[in-house]
Every structure is written in C-alpha cells, then in structure tokens.
Amino acid sequence: MNFRYLPMTESDRREMLQVLGRDSVDQLFEDIPENLRFKGRLNIPEGMSEPVLTRHMKRLAGKNASFDQYTSFLGAGAYEHYIPSVVNHVISRSEFYTAYTPYQPEISQGELQAIFEFQSMICELTGMEVANSSMYDGVTALAEAAGVASAVSRKKKILVSRTVHPEARFILNTQAKGLGLDVQEIPCRDGVTDIDALKAASDADTAAVIVQSPNFLGNVEDLKQIEPIAHTHKGLLIVSANPISLGVLKPPGEYGADIVVGDAQPMGIPVQFGGPHCGFFAVTKKLMRKVPGRIVGQTQDENGVRGFVLTLQAREQHIRREKATSNICSNQALNALATSVWMIALGKKGIQELAKLNLNKAHYAKERLSRISGVQPLFNHPFFNEFALQLNRPVSQVNRKLFDRGIIGGYGLEQDYPEWKHSMLIAVTDMRTKEEIDELARVLEGLV
Amino acid sequence: MSEAKSLIFEMSQPGRTAYSLPESDVPEVDVSGVLPEEMIRTSPAELPEVSELDLIRHYTELSRRNHGIDNGFYPLGSCTMKYNPKINEDVARYPGFAHIHPYQPEETVQGALQLMYELQKDLAAITGMDRVTLQPAAGAQGEWTGLMMIKAYHESRGDTKRYKVIVPDSAHGTNPASATVAGFEAVTVQSNEKGLVSVEDLKQVVGEDTAALMLTNPNTLGLFEQEIKEIADIVHQAGGLLYYDGANANAILGKSRPGDMGFDVVHLNLHKTFTTPHGGGGPGSGPVGVKDVLVPFLPAPVVEKGDQGYFFSYDFPKSIGRVKGFHGNFGMLVRAYTYIRTMGPDGLRRVSEDAVLNANYLMKRLEPYFDVPYPEVCKHEFVLSGNRQKKEGVRTLDMAKRLLDFGIHPPTVYFPLIIEECMMIEPTETESKETLDRFIEAMIQIAKEAKESPEIIQEAPHNTQVSRLDEVTAARKPIVRWHKN
Numbered sequence: 016m017n018f019r020y021l022p023m024t025e026s027d028r029r030e031m032l033q034v035l036g037r038d039s040v041d042q043l044f045e046d047i048p049e050n051l052r053f054k055g056r057l058n059i060p061e062g063m064s065e066p067v068l069t070r071h072m073k074r075l076a077g078k079n080a081s082f083d084q085y086t087s088f089l090g091a092g093a094y095e096h097y098i099p100s101v102v103n104h105v106i107s108r109s110e111f112y113t114a115y116t117p118y119q120p121e122i123s124q125g126e127l128q129a130i131f132e133f134q135s136m137i138c139e140l141t142g143m144e145v146a147n148s149s150m151y152d153g154v155t156a157l158a159e160a161a162g163v164a165s166a167v168s169r170k171k172k173i174l175v176s177r178t179v180h181p182e183a184r185f186i187l188n189t190q191a192k193g194l195g196l197d198v199q200e201i202p203c204r205d206g207v208t209d210i211d212a213l214k215a216a217s218d219a220d221t222a223a224v225i226v227q228s229p230n231f232l233g234n235v236e237d238l239k240q241i242e243p244i245a246h247t248h249k250g251l252l253i254v255s256a257n258p259i260s261l262g263v264l265k266p267p268g269e270y271g272a273d274i275v276v277g278d279a280q281p282m283g284i285p286v287q288f289g290g291p292h293c294g295f296f297a298v299t300k301k302l303m304r305k306v307p308g309r310i311v312g313q314t315q316d317e318n319g320v321r322g323f324v325l326t327l328q329a330r331e332q333h334i335r336r337e338k339a340t341s342n343i344c345s346n347q348a349l350n351a352l353a354t355s356v357w358m359i360a361l362g363k364k365g366i367q368e369l370a371k372l373n374l375n376k377a378h379y380a381k382e383r384l385s386r387i388s389g390v391q392p393l394f395n396h397p398f399f400n401e402f403a404l405q406l407n408r409p410v411s412q413v414n415r416k417l418f419d420r421g422i423i424g425g426y427g428l429e430q431d432y433p434e435w436k437h438s439m440l441i442a443v444t445d446m447r448t449k450e451e452i453d454e455l456a457r458v459l460e461g462l463v
Numbered sequence: 464m465s466e467a468k469s470l471i472f473e474m475s476q477p478g479r480t481a482y483s484l485p486e487s488d489v490p491e492v493d494v495s496g497v498l499p500e501e502m503i504r505t506s507p508a509e510l511p512e513v514s515e516l517d518l519i520r521h522y523t524e525l526s527r528r529n530h531g532i533d534n535g536f537y538p539l540g541s542c543t544m545k546y547n548p549k550i551n552e553d554v555a556r557y558p559g560f561a562h563i564h565p566y567q568p569e570e571t572v573q574g575a576l577q578l579m580y581e582l583q584k585d586l587a588a589i590t591g592m593d594r595v596t597l598q599p600a601a602g603a604q605g606e607w608t609g610l611m612m613i614k615a616y617h618e619s620r621g622d623t624k625r626y627k628v629i630v631p632d633s634a635h636g637t638n639p640a641s642a643t644v645a646g647f648e649a650v651t652v653q654s655n656e657k658g659l660v661s662v663e664d665l666k667q668v669v670g671e672d673t674a675a676l677m678l679t680n681p682n683t684l685g686l687f688e689q690e691i692k693e694i695a696d697i698v699h700q701a702g703g704l705l706y707y708d709g710a711n712a713n714a715i716l717g718k719s720r721p722g723d724m725g726f727d728v729v730h731l732n733l734h735k736t737f738t739t740p741h742g743g744g745g746p747g748s749g750p751v752g753v754k755d756v757l758v759p760f761l762p763a764p765v766v767e768k769g770d771q772g773y774f775f776s777y778d779f780p781k782s783i784g785r786v787k788g789f790h791g792n793f794g795m796l797v798r799a800y801t802y803i804r805t806m807g808p809d810g811l812r813r814v815s816e817d818a819v820l821n822a823n824y825l826m827k828r829l830e831p832y833f834d835v836p837y838p839e840v841c842k843h844e845f846v847l848s849g850n851r852q853k854k855e856g857v858r859t860l861d862m863a864k865r866l867l868d869f870g871i872h873p874p875t876v877y878f879p880l881i882i883e884e885c886m887m888i889e890p891t892e893t894e895s896k897e898t899l900d901r902f903i904e905a906m907i908q909i910a911k912e913a914k915e916s917p918e919i920i921q922e923a924p925h926n927t928q929v930s931r932l933d934e935v936t937a938a939r940k941p942i943v944r945w946h947k948n
Contacts, residue, residue: 062809119867148744316931322467347742
C-alpha cells in the first residue's frame, strides 16, 4: 500500500541512512529499551484507499439525522442559524487553517490582524473594553471567568444562578475542585434568578455572581437588579450571553458587567454535534492583565508601519508556568475567524435584522404552540429565541413521534430540573419558517 | 518593503451589506412590546458595513500575509506541523457530521457515536491504554483532566496528603500550569547531562506527598527517556501515578506505547499527531487515555456499544465530572478518525519511522555548523544551540528572523529553557528530502553569514510585509481593540 502523505522514497531513505552511517531505520529506535519496543502491529483497522474511505465516511455520516433532512427546534446552547457562504470560503483558505498560533508576527500579520478585528467586534457586541482571541467554548469560558474572579478578589465563594446552562455548572464544579472554589447555586423563581435568594447569599466573601442572559430557559435576566448585588460586596459580575441576542438586547457591559463570556457558535459556526465551537471572553479595562489566553495588540514595525503581535504574554502559561492562573494554550482561532467573517458579513445592520427575525419567529411560535390544548407556556418572561413549554406527556415520547414526522423536537428540561416534568425547551431561530412552525403545531396537536 | 493593511473597520461605508436575509414570514413583533424598554439595545454594535467582495478581498489579502504549512516548511518543534489532509476537511463538512445536534436522541446519531466509539478504541490501541475520553478540547485541557482524575483517585483512597506534581525542567509550560489549576503544587526534577530525567534527583524529589509525575517521552529535547521503567517504578512505589504528555507522540506510533512504559494517564494532541489543522491557534483536541485503575474517574459520558447500538454511558460513579461542553471538539474527532483510517497500522508506523529519520538527517547535516547539545540519536525532533553564533553577535532570535527570508517558518526558539539560545526543530514525516535539503542549505548559509556578515542576520527579515515589530510598546501601552474615531 502506498501512502500519499509520505513522500520519502526507498532511495531517499538509503541516502539519508548513509549520511547517518546506519543500515536501517530500526537502528534509530535502539535508544528505546528492548522490552519497551512495540513488536506487533497496532490493533486498528487496515488503511483505506481514498475512494473506499470516502464511501465509508459517507455511510457513517448517513447514519445521522441532520438538519438538512429534519426540521430542528433543538437549541439549549447550540443553535442553527444563517451562515453566509463566504464564511466557509474564508476559513478554507489554508494560509489560515494550516498555520499555528502566530508566534512569528512578520509572517503572521494576516492571522494577527484577523484576531485583532475579532477582539474589537466582540467588544462592540458585548459593550466591553477588552476581549481575548477565544476560549474552547462558552461553558469552559464561564468556568475560567470564575477562576479570574477568585484570583482578582482573593475570595473563593462563587454564586451561580441555577438558570445558567447545566453543563456550564457541571464544568464550573469540576474546575472548582481544582481551584478550591466554593460554588453555591442560587435557585430560580419563575424561570429567572431568584433575586431575594441571590441577595441573601451574597456577602463579603463573594468573589463573583454568575448569571446567563438570556438564560438556559430562554428568559432574559434582570441584570439591572443583579448588578448592584454583585458589586455591593466588591465581587465581580460575570454574565454569559448569547451573542446574537445582543443585536437587540442591551449588552451586559452597559449594565456594569466585569466579565462577559459566551459561545460564538451562533455566529457562523456549524453545530457539528457540539464542537468545536468558540468561547469568547471580554472584560473591563481594569481586568485586562488578568484575562486568560492569547491577546493580540497593535504596534508598529521598524519603519513605523502598523502591525500586530501577541501581547501581554506575561499572563500566560509558557511564561508564568506554575504561577499562571490558566493553563490554556491552544484556543479556537479558526472558529473565531469564522465568527469574524460572519460578524462582518452581517454588519451593523444585519445583526439587528437577524436578532429581530429571531424575536419574531420565536414569539410567533410561542403564541401559536400555546394555543394547543395540552400545551402551556412554562414561563411568562421576556425572551429572545427560546422558550419552555409544559406538555401533558413525557418529552422523549413526544420527540419520538415528532421525529417520525421529520421534526427534531426540543430539549427535555426534566433531566436538569426535575420540578418541571414533561417540559420542553424550544428554540426557534431565523432558520425556521412559518410553515415549519405551523407544521410543528399541527403535529403536536395530534400528539398531546 | 513594509506596507500597512487597512482594518475592516476603515473600509466600512454606511449602507453597504454582505448578507441576505429573508423577509419575516411571521408577524413583526414590536420590540418594545415584548421587551421592557430598559432591556433594549439603544446604541448598535459598530460592526463593519462592507460589500461581499470587499469582505473577500480583505481576507484574501490577510491570507497572503500568513504562513501556513501549505505555504512552506514549518519545523516548529513540539507542534508537529505536518500536512493537513484535504479529505479530512471535506468529510468534517458532510451534513451528517456538521449539521447534527449534541442533544439529539442517540438513535438519530448512530454514525457519530460509532465514529467516537471506534476512535476511542483506536487511540487506546495506539497508546496501550484501557479506556479513552474524547471530551478535552486541547492538550492543556487533557493535562488538567488527567490530573483531576489522579487527584480523585488519591482522594478516593483516603490518600489526601498528595499535593505535589513533579515536572522535569524541560517540560512544556502547560504542565506546571495545569498542575496549579488542578490544585497541585508543581515541583521540578532536574535533567541530567544526557538531557534525560535525573533518576538521582527524582529519588530526592519523590515522596509521600507525590501525586504524579508528568513526562513527555520522547522529551522536549527529542530524546527517549531510556530509564522510563525505573522512573515509573520509583513513582509508583512512592504511591504516585504517571502522566504522559502526548505532545511528542509522533515519534512512537507503532514503535512504543506509553501504556507499556508504565504510564497511567495519557493525552494525545489530535492537532499534532493526527493531522487535524492547527487553525491559526486552534481548535485542537486532547483525548485522554487511562489504565483500568482510573476508569471509574473518567469524565462522563463515554461512548459504549450495546445490543441496541451505540450509546453514551454515564456509569462512572467516581467521575470527576464534565470538563468540556457537549461531546468535545467532535469536528476534530472526525478528521483524526479519517486520518487513522487512511493510514492503518502500517501507515502510522511508517509515520514515526520517517519522522525520526528526517529529524536525525537534519541533525547530522547541521552538526558541523551549529552546537548540537545531544548529538547521539534523536526521535522526531532535536535541539540546536545558537551559542556558537552568539559569539559573532548573532542571536537565535536573529537567525529565526533570517529564516523568514527563505520562506521557512522558524523552529521553536528559546525552548526548552534548559538549553541556551535554543532552536527546537521538528521536520515531521510529510516533508520530502528536497525540502529538508533546502532547509539545510538555508541554515548553512545563515551560519556562514553569522561569521562573515552578521548584520544581514541582525537586520532580518528583509522580504516580509512588515519588519520586526515593537513588542515592548505593545505590552506597555496596549491597544487591543479598534475604536470608532
């Protein structure tokens, strides 16, 4: 079998071995102790030719029900939105995708400038002053934010609303075990953070208050009331936001948030079974030197020409080693690039129009579905593009029936919130048509 | 000659658009009717307004100012900048992989689960481990995941006094940082004169407080830790566990397995060893393999196979919990799986053989011109020291910049920290002998220039779009975003 990625010929090999004064490549592995040399063949399937492999991969992909064949109302942290064609074309330029972190700025100005523009647009959207070049995803960014808050305040107590994405809270708890954080959950009342409970829990030991808005249940949180609770005792306010919602919602920065995190996935990144997505991390100017991960800064070259470099590196693991407050090295740069292209394509006007379209569709859907007998809205709060419905039978049962009719139903809330039995979280984005929403209503009418 | 490229914001003209959205087919809501006035955004985000062609020309120009593997040689040590196969990119974009939701019922995503299940098994076979989690998003997250499992393991045994993680002085910066983030104290073990972990020093450092030793093998000098068995015994006898940093796994595929060396936990970097693209900094993927003793602590879920097909198993009673949203960087898993199926067992073995041959060839050919701290035999990478050139007034940084004039990405420089004026060179197996010879010629020319006309090197680069950049001012007076006006 030939290997198209391996260019070395037999005569190359002979020549090179001759230079080395060796008879065989095996001699180059003699520094591995005899008993540690792997003697057999790796127990993995045989290599495939390109046509055979293509067929195999198509067959595997074909075993999955994709949004191209089914109408999806599933969100819960990963959303199907409009992605202009230009996004994939730009990120397919291999000058970008086959490069690594821009350590050599003279031959990496393209990536560096693209990140600088990403940082700027994330700041614009969130209303913050500084953003980094990306994090793994929104939920790990939230856990990192808790770490920053603890390091800055030298306090350990983290108050996190129970309306924050369940996976974000799981990861925060894992992270807390390493950092020694004391994570306390604030209950929710009527689908939003219980303000009184938050007030009662917040004290001089509180490093941060973490909320998500729109929250996991789709409801917009009252950040105006939450902000002073976080700040009264000199804790930080950390807000996780859906970036597209910021086309219409007041950005967390304007409420006085100290750290804004979230996932850029809705902006140009396919859902792809949950990853890779792209976390963003934005802060006030005051916290600039506490941000984890890479940051790009503007400077000049020897001729006074504007250029860009990785900067404030004294924060990072490769300099600080065990004194670093974060261990992040690789990030999600290519997805940040996708998001940049998306934000530019949509532009100042498009993001507002798109946010409005989401608002229209979701409000139409909620009103339409709530008219079905056996279906009730679970909450009555301002929301963006996602809302919860109470059904009269198990969500999994309903979803199986919906699937038979070509519909991927919503997320069953009961697994994370046992008090809401038979409750379904439904996302209605710009991708859904009136016809599809009406079809969902018709099918549901026959089921409940 | 230097020339600036305008920012996308500077190209913006009110009224231009590069998007196309449908008219609303449902009734328009009145925003102030559905949202309280004070929650509504009043000042729009200043995103650029450009046409589609403006956008494309902007990024085409930016891409011309960027060097990737597809542009030329990229021997960046410890990063394994090998060719990123095109078929991987195509496959990851199939709708059946790209347009599926992580919360869809398992029976509707059997292809994705099968892929994950088989990849778990393949990676276990390659590393000699028992089980694998695909959740971690990158190598550093894999390290942290592994250390959190080690922490949970000790605690589950009531062994609560183990707070130290030992890392060699040649370790990647992420190792000590991950130890700190996982709540341990990082302590250093010295290298000996051969560039390997000093067993003597290890015996001094190890003790009842040792939680783990983190090791890269071959290490960051490109040397195989020959005494690994003894090292493993010392750590295990003290009650600690062994962590394998898989950054350098490209040297040992089918040649040696961390599981056989005595390691308890392993992470792999799919974006290094298994050809998923580095993307300008990410996304990566950092699966973690463990021996049986650590299986109960794996982050759930892990994909398993049952009578009804593939499913997510959450049956890990002592799980450290989730480390990453959803199911890890699935798109990267698709690419790595495609690569492993392309190569098979014979192909992967040849990958490491060719990678090692290439590195040794480079080292041998460059030996007359540069100081080679460890000239015996290397694995997939090796280090040079620029000390000889430093005496001529030329620093390693200068030589790195001079390489740019040859269209070559410089090696990793000034790392590992234990080598002065270090250049760490990793050619990978996907480069031809001709490319290696061109690199050798460039390096020989640079060595000559260092003696005869050092200013050429000191003033390099000469052919790039910008000259050396002022990093000091960038850090002292940071400008990290564009502002309107």
